[in-house]
Amino acid sequence: MAKTLYDYWFVQFDFPNANGKPYKSNGGKMVWNEVVKREIPISWEVRKISQIAKTGSGGTPKSTEKDYYENGDIPWVNSGELNNSFIISTNNFITEVGMKNSSAKLFPRNTILMAMYGATAGKTSIISFEATTNQAICAVMPLEKEMFHYTKFVLDDMYRYLINLSTGSARDNLSQDKIRELNIIVPNNFVLNQHSKMTIKYFDKIRNNLQQNQQLSSLRDWLLPMLMNGQVKVE
Template sequence: MAKTIYDYWFVQFDFPDENGKPYKTSGGKMVYNKVLKREIPNGWKVCKIKDLANTGSGGTPKSTESTFYNNGNIPWINSGELNNPFIIATENFITEKGLQHSSAKLFPSNTILMAMYGATAGKTSIISFEATTNQAICAIMPLDNKLIHYIKFSLDNLYEYLVALSSGSARDNLSQDKIRDLNIIVPNIDVIKNFEELSNSAFEKIKLNLIQNQQLTKLRNWLLPMLMNGQVSVK
């Protein structure tokens, strides 16, 4: 639902105008932008990701050093997990020692992650908890929290361009610098506020559903062995 609103407002430019009518369809003024080589709504601008967010990348502690992983409690995400648009948990963890002795960094919740290498290159996810990542991921931390979901959808909208930007069958040459130099349209603040209110509500529902699914999966995995060996029965 949030993606549909994004497409309607920021791809078709039919966000509600001051009278509540679709902007472009109702004759709203459009202005040619030299950077994008297309028309955008009057008063909107184009910025690079580096002007809107801080970025970083992670690292992988040495796999042969068991103290970097055993009994670790710091979440560590790999690029394969970015198939999900919202990440609420990971099965991979590193220790404080592993964090200190590698290029891994701890990123805050609501960071946007983009895969840079492999089959998931160009895919994005939002994390709901503090986590580290491997070096195949670019972390994008918007300077304004109201831009979190807007930037994520804008990056998703550039997916085909990112695939074309990279080369080879594995699409493995995206870099943090290329991501930082991506241009996206920045609407006026009122439109951003309205979109964030709508999208945040949708993402909170997604987050809640994912957490409930995770809890139900754990319950199922706990019950099934007991059902199979006769410890419990269904009446």
């Protein structure tokens, strides 16, 4: 439902106009933008990712140093985990010492992560907890909270473009600099605010469902062996 809303408002440009009618379908004024090579609503702009968000990348503590990993309690996300749109937990952790002695950085909850190379290059995920990442991930943190959900969908829509940035396999060619230079259409504040208010409930629902599924899976894994060996019975 969230993706359908995004497509309707920001791909077809049929967001509600001042009278609550679909903008473009009801004659909303469009202007040609030379940067993105298409028409966009008259009051909208085109900006680079670097103008609307902070970015960063992570690092991998030296694997031969046990102190960097043993009893670690700082979540550490690798690019293989970005196949999921939301990351609600990770099995990988590093220590404070490991983070200080590597390029790993702690990114805040609700950061957008994009894989820069490997099998998941171009994929994006949202972390629902503070976490560090490996160096194959670019963290994108919109400067305005109203841009958060919109930016996630924009980057998802760019997936095919991102893996074809250069000749051959572009999966090995993404970088933080290239991501920062991406041009995106930026709606006016009113439309952004309305979209954010409507979309957040869908994102919260997805996140809550994933967390409940994880809890139920843990309960199943705990209960099933006891059922099999007769420790508990179903009356």
